[in-house]
Amino acid sequence: MIQDIKKEILYGLRSYRFLILFVGFLFFAMLDPVMTKFIMPEIMKSQVPGITQEALGQMLGTSQLAVMSAYMNDIFQIGSLIIAFTLCRLIAQEIRENTLVLPICSGKQFAGIVLAKIIVFGTALLLFSLIGALINYLYSGILFSYDLSIISVVRSGLLQGVYMVFLTTLIVMWGVIIKKPIATGFLTLASAFGLYFIGGALQIDSYLPSGLIKEASLFAVIPASTLLQTLSITVGIILVLIAVTLIRLKKMEWNER
Amino acid sequence: MIDTTFEITREILLMLLPIIVLHLGLAIFCIVKIYKEGVQNLNKVTWTLICLFVNLIGPIIFLIVGRRKEN
Amino acid sequence: MIQVTELHKKFKTFHALKGITMHVKKGEIYGFIGKNGSGKSTTMNILAGLSHPSSGKCIVGEKDVSKIDHPSELNIGYLPEDPKFYPWMSAFEILDYLVSAKSNRTNKGRINEMLSWVGLEDAAQRHVGGFSRGMKQRLGIATALIHNPEIVILDEPSSALDPEGRSDVLRLITDLKQMGKTVVFSTHILSDVQKVCDKVGIIATGRMITEKPLSELIKENIVPIYDIKLKLPADTELTEKIKELEGITRVENINDMLSATVTDTDKDGVRLMQYFTDQKLAIRSFELRKNNLEDIFIQEVNGK
Numbered sequence: 001m002i003q004d005i006k007k008e009i010l011y012g013l014r015s016y017r018f019l020i021l022f023v024g025f026l027f028f029a030m031l032d033p034v035m036t037k038f039i040m041p042e043i044m045k046s047q048v049p050g051i052t053q054e055a056l057g058q059m060l061g062t063s064q065l066a067v068m069s070a071y072m073n074d075i076f077q078i079g080s081l082i083i084a085f086t087l088c089r090l091i092a093q094e095i096r097e098n099t100l101v102l103p104i105c106s107g108k109q110f111a112g113i114v115l116a117k118i119i120v121f122g123t124a125l126l127l128f129s130l131i132g133a134l135i136n137y138l139y140s141g142i143l144f145s146y147d148l149s150i151i152s153v154v155r156s157g158l159l160q161g162v163y164m165v166f167l168t169t170l171i172v173m174w175g176v177i178i179k180k181p182i183a184t185g186f187l188t189l190a191s192a193f194g195l196y197f198i199g200g201a202l203q204i205d206s207y208l209p210s211g212l213i214k215e216a217s218l219f220a221v222i223p224a225s226t227l228l229q230t231l232s233i234t235v236g237i238i239l240v241l242i243a244v245t246l247i248r249l250k251k252m253e254w255n256e257r
Numbered sequence: 258m259i260d261t262t263f264e265i266t267r268e269i270l271l272m273l274l275p276i277i278v279l280h281l282g283l284a285i286f287c288i289v290k291i292y293k294e295g296v297q298n299l300n301k302v303t304w305t306l307i308c309l310f311v312n313l314i315g316p317i318i319f320l321i322v323g324r325r326k327e328n
Numbered sequence: 329m330i331q332v333t334e335l336h337k338k339f340k341t342f343h344a345l346k347g348i349t350m351h352v353k354k355g356e357i358y359g360f361i362g363k364n365g366s367g368k369s370t371t372m373n374i375l376a377g378l379s380h381p382s383s384g385k386c387i388v389g390e391k392d393v394s395k396i397d398h399p400s401e402l403n404i405g406y407l408p409e410d411p412k413f414y415p416w417m418s419a420f421e422i423l424d425y426l427v428s429a430k431s432n433r434t435n436k437g438r439i440n441e442m443l444s445w446v447g448l449e450d451a452a453q454r455h456v457g458g459f460s461r462g463m464k465q466r467l468g469i470a471t472a473l474i475h476n477p478e479i480v481i482l483d484e485p486s487s488a489l490d491p492e493g494r495s496d497v498l499r500l501i502t503d504l505k506q507m508g509k510t511v512v513f514s515t516h517i518l519s520d521v522q523k524v525c526d527k528v529g530i531i532a533t534g535r536m537i538t539e540k541p542l543s544e545l546i547k548e549n550i551v552p553i554y555d556i557k558l559k560l561p562a563d564t565e566l567t568e569k570i571k572e573l574e575g576i577t578r579v580e581n582i583n584d585m586l587s588a589t590v591t592d593t594d595k596d597g598v599r600l601m602q603y604f605t606d607q608k609l610a611i612r613s614f615e616l617r618k619n620n621l622e623d624i625f626i627q628e629v630n631g632k
């Protein structure tokens with residue numbers, strides 16, 4: 001298991017997966033506040049001549065809360081996209097290209113292989129979510145004002161991170177089922193966004209992982225009473241996805257063409 | 258009036274500086290890779306332009322789909 | 329050690345194995361031969377526990393391959409036909425990673441020993457992505473043997489190797505035999521089979537058509553013809569006289585080489601020799617014609 005984790009870390013570093021993901025978070029964390037403060041108003045002004053400062057503020061949001069919520073939203077939408085296609089090869093490629101054949105013949109357990117992937121990339125994403133939220137807090141604080149409490153920012157960063165662990169598990173499960181990297185990326189996004197919309201439409205967000213994203217973008221001083229429930233359901237879903245992955249791996253035919 | 262515009266530009270620059278530095282660092286890193294290891298899907302010049310001029314996302318796209326078979 | 333009975337394997341639309349039966353005893357070197365696409369790799373994948381049989385029984389070691397939860401329960405060493413590695417890892421790192429599956433300590437000594445054994449000590453720290461096909465094959469052989477298994481299954485171990493590498497593989501197989509290990513390997517190089525195998529299995533279109541000890545196979549396929557070269561070229565008169573000898577069915581004289589077809593290789597051979605001695609004819613060579621494995625293989629595959 002330790003060796004599996006070491007291997008995944010090596011992969012993350014040498015294939016620049018960590019770098020890509022980290023830059024993805026940084027990009028939105030740093031650029032979003034700058035865009036809202038300087039660039040968007042200019043664009044709006046040129047599009048709608050004579051627009052008042054107040055109307056602008058209402059449309060774009062000038063508080064730290066508005067900016068950080070927008071950041072959370074961007075990470076959920078575009079960030080998920082980057083993550084899905086950066087990590088879609090995580091296991092699908094290994095199955096497709098038979099690189100798992102020798103490890104398995106040498107006695108590597110499926111659980112170890114799968115858990116190592118989820119632990120390494122899940123932790124990385126959790127960390128990047130947290131760092132991203134803090135940098136975004138810093139930037140939006142300088143440009144607007146520090147109205148949010150740092151605790152709620154840390155909490156939101158962590159909640160988003162837990163959601164990202166769920167996303168990683170989703171990638172691994174679809175990879176094992178479909179065995180094709182690009183299709184894995186699309187299915188992951190389809191199921192992640194699908195759950196989000198279902199949650200929104202039926203108002204059952206607090207029973208779904210997408211509830212974490214909603215909660216995170218509120219930056220509430222006191223978290224919703226349903227948060228614990230959302231968290232435990234998410235952990236439950238993660239465990240179910242891992243179980244499905246392992247069952248599927250156990251029945252797999254290896255070394256196919 | 259002129260004074261405030263100047264203020265804002267400097268402020269923008271100051272805020273953008275880390276992004277620009279990050280972008281340039283990443284772009285140079287990718288361009289070194291392009292000429293040292295080779296590319297796939299598009300040619301070297303196109304990748305270089307993408308890395309240089311598409312802010313941050315350019316280098317990321319290159320690292321995901323432009324790198325020659327990882328080795 | 330390995331018992332396979334009536335093994336079938338169906339892919340979606342293709343019936344690849346139509347009844348493979350094979351027996352490998354402990355300590356035996358088993359050569360697995362057959363044309364391209366005859367089902368060697370398919371069989372070996374099943375033996376390694378990587379692929380599931382459609383029907384039939386397959387026992388490797390003491391375990392039934394359809395009753396295991398994980399291929400490594402078979403405790404064998406397996407070299408796939410086309411071994412694949414992580415291109416971003418070095419040869420040393422790969423072996424280190426694979427060794428760790430069964431022992432907790434990294435065994436640097438063992439890894440370096442294996443690497444120099446397969447001739448990769450100079451490339452140990454290089455990333456495998458830059459390896460040639462033959463270097464990957466060598467690394468694959470090292471991975472198959474890293475856990476020192478009792479049963480070793482090698483799918484075309486000498487493919488892509490240089491002549492030195494090929495003789496290294498033969499040396500390795502004889503070494504393994506000396507250590508009492510059981511080896512099953514497939515190959516297209518029949519002279520290699522002739523050099524090291526105890527037993528041969530010939531497979532054609534998914535069926536085992538012949539499975540015999542090598543010596544028996546060769547003996548059975550001896551052609552009862554003696555090729556004789558005399559000091560003075562034989563004339564027609566001599567040819568006719570030989571033809572009249574007991575047990576001789578046919579005599580040919582081509583390019584000063586007498587070829588006598590006999591009924592009983594042993595008795596008639598002695599009789600022939602006796603005749604030449606009696607006639608005081610000097611003999612340059614006197615040989616029973618041998619069929620090599622190549623001929624036998626072609627005969628078996630096409631004949632039955």
Ligand SMILES: Nc1ncnc2c1ncn2[C@@H]1O[C@H](COP(=O)(O)OP(=O)(O)OP(=O)(O)O)[C@@H](O)[C@H]1O
Pocket residue numbers: 256257339340342344362363364365366367368369370371409
């Ligand atoms: N996954 C698969 N799906 C469909 N057909 C397959 C599959 N794998 C193998 N086959 C077919 O099964 C037959 C046997 O293939 P196999 O690889 O076992 O041959 P082989 O004896 O190893 O040949 P070679 O000497 O070329 O290595 C071939 O006709 C092949 O096309």
Ligand SMILES: [Mg+2]
Pocket residue numbers: 368369370409483
């Ligand atoms: Mg084969």
